[in-house]
Amino acid sequence: MKTMTLAAGLAAIAAVAFLAVPALTQPPHIGSASRPAVKLAPPSTKALPAPLLPQGQAPSSMGQVQLTFAPVVKRVIPAVVNVYARSVVQQQVNPLFADPFFSQFFGASPEMRQRVQQSLGSGVIVRADGVIITNNHVVAGGNEIVVALSDKREFKAKVLQADPRTDLAVLKIDTGGERLPTVAFADSDNIQVGDLVLAIGDPFGVGQTVTMGIVSALARTQVSASDYQFFIQTDAAINPGNSGGALVTTDGKLAGINTAIVSRSGGNVGIGFAIPANLARRVVEGVEGGGGVKLAWVGASGQPVTADIARSLGLPRPGGVLIKDVYPGGPLANAGIKSGEVVVSVDGTPVDDMQSLNYRIATRKPGESVRVHVESGRQPARDVSVALALPPENPPREVANISGRNPLGGARVENLSPAAAIDLQMDLMARGVVVLAVDPRGYAAAQGFQAGDIVRSVNGAAINRTGDLLRALNAASHWDITIERGGQRLSQSYDG
Numbered sequence: 001m002k003t004m005t006l007a008a009g010l011a012a013i014a015a016v017a018f019l020a021v022p023a024l025t026q027p028p029h030i031g032s033a034s035r036p037a038v039k040l041a042p043p044s045t046k047a048l049p050a051p052l053l054p055q056g057q058a059p060s061s062m063g064q065v066q067l068t069f070a071p072v073v074k075r076v077i078p079a080v081v082n083v084y085a086r087s088v089v090q091q092q093v094n095p096l097f098a099d100p101f102f103s104q105f106f107g108a109s110p111e112m113r114q115r116v117q118q119s120l121g122s123g124v125i126v127r128a129d130g131v132i133i134t135n136n137h138v139v140a141g142g143n144e145i146v147v148a149l150s151d152k153r154e155f156k157a158k159v160l161q162a163d164p165r166t167d168l169a170v171l172k173i174d175t176g177g178e179r180l181p182t183v184a185f186a187d188s189d190n191i192q193v194g195d196l197v198l199a200i201g202d203p204f205g206v207g208q209t210v211t212m213g214i215v216s217a218l219a220r221t222q223v224s225a226s227d228y229q230f231f232i233q234t235d236a237a238i239n240p241g242n243s244g245g246a247l248v249t250t251d252g253k254l255a256g257i258n259t260a261i262v263s264r265s266g267g268n269v270g271i272g273f274a275i276p277a278n279l280a281r282r283v284v285e286g287v288e289g290g291g292g293v294k295l296a297w298v299g300a301s302g303q304p305v306t307a308d309i310a311r312s313l314g315l316p317r318p319g320g321v322l323i324k325d326v327y328p329g330g331p332l333a334n335a336g337i338k339s340g341e342v343v344v345s346v347d348g349t350p351v352d353d354m355q356s357l358n359y360r361i362a363t364r365k366p367g368e369s370v371r372v373h374v375e376s377g378r379q380p381a382r383d384v385s386v387a388l389a390l391p392p393e394n395p396p397r398e399v400a401n402i403s404g405r406n407p408l409g410g411a412r413v414e415n416l417s418p419a420a421a422i423d424l425q426m427d428l429m430a431r432g433v434v435v436l437a438v439d440p441r442g443y444a445a446a447q448g449f450q451a452g453d454i455v456r457s458v459n460g461a462a463i464n465r466t467g468d469l470l471r472a473l474n475a476a477s478h479w480d481i482t483i484e485r486g487g488q489r490l491s492q493s494y495d496g
Contacts, residue, residue: 085142122201122245134244186253188276201245230359238272299330314377410442
């Protein structure tokens with residue numbers, strides 16, 4: 001199970017745990033205890049009230065308070081599946097031989113054997129022909145993906161799309177023409193704090209489980225490494241194995257995909273997070289259109305407006321996103337929004353950080369227009385229409401493997417463009433050539449280069465494309481190389 005730390009205040013109290021777990025070979029033993037006999041009341045002869053309460057409507061009578069969710073669960077649970085991801089890893093039989101001392105002086109090499117790892121998560125059938133959505137971290141690294149339906153049938157699944165940016169993956173199983181039960185997407189923008197929701201999945205591999213809670217908060221960000229950190233928070237009991245499962249409204253629609261929890265122990269403490277259905281729908285639509293996941297962008301970077309920033313800008317209150325850099329020719333630039341201005345809302349929905357702004361844009365289709373409310377403190381507030389677009393690939397994508405006796409030998413590099421930067425979860429304004437991977441046995445690893453390093457210059461010449469880098473490395477036997485790492489520039493000299 002992967003864990004990560006919440007940013008800001010949450011970091012001090014708990015870890016955020018992704019919810020895929022090693023599959024159990026059998027359900028855990030559940031002990032029984034003697035208990036006093038209970039006299040059951042005779043069944044009521046009164047007609048039951050309507051089983052569904054409209055989403056967002058509070059109970060108005062005792063009859064509605066006693067409503068059952070059984071009709072909703074009966075309709076939804078056949079569309080929630082178990083997802084098993086199996087992968088084969090190499091494991092050392094004797095880890096002592098991993099020590100270079102033994103390898104060098106005793107000629108010993110580590111004996112390796114194959115071991116099968118299996119993780120368990122959940123998924124939701126969203127198309128009757130077998131299209132399933134789950135979390136990317138459930139299937140990441142899996143060599144074989146198996147989907148088990150609620151009726152115990154199992155199917156091998158094909159991964160149509162795995163997108164680490166959104167932590168969503170789309171699977172497809174071959175049903176032989178059979179139509180499967182599905183869950184319809186809700187409009188997650190209509191979800192409100194206090195709404196009742198049901199979490200359905202397979203926690204700890206014990207079998208399909210349903211828990212109930214309320215929506216505790218919206219727009220929770222900085223929960224995962226995704227660029228589109230925007231989550232529905234709920235206190236419905238969610239545990240490891242629920243990853244990719246359904247968060248369902250009381251009218252039986254998909255509100256979100258359960259993804260992470262806050263927990264010290266790894267178990268439920270009443271703080272769970274789900275990716276909103278509107279983003280999940282965009283990912284599925286992108287795959288069905290054949291073009292993959294193509295999310296719109298704003299063409300800018302920014303930061304939250306704190307109380308100090310609001311005061312310095314002359315704004316009445318904190319809130320919104322202070323735009324720092326605007327990409328020339330990008331959507332915000334074309335709409336006339338400049339660095340130093342504050343984006344307060346998108347189509348009337350407030351945004352408070354760059355992640356929530358990215359999310360609001362990503363749920364719209366490229367080519368659509370959104371209404372952005374802008375303030376600056378110096379000029380009157382205004383509404384601006386922004387035409388959305390895809391991030392450009394300029395310069396074009398180009399990957400190169402560097403060989404030879406030079407400081408970057410064994411590195412795999414790529415041109416940086418806004419599209420590449422977004423895929424790599426880097427600053428969209430980044431320029432140059434980025435190191436994608438480093439062969440641990442190559443020169444680049446020995447010299448300390450790392451994935452994510454941006455090569456800025458070699459011997460004083462600016463590096464804008466992979467071709468520039470290859471020519472500069474091959475034309476010399478001494479190299480002065482400047483890279484950018486973690487926002488800092490580092491320079492080093494190397495001799496051939």
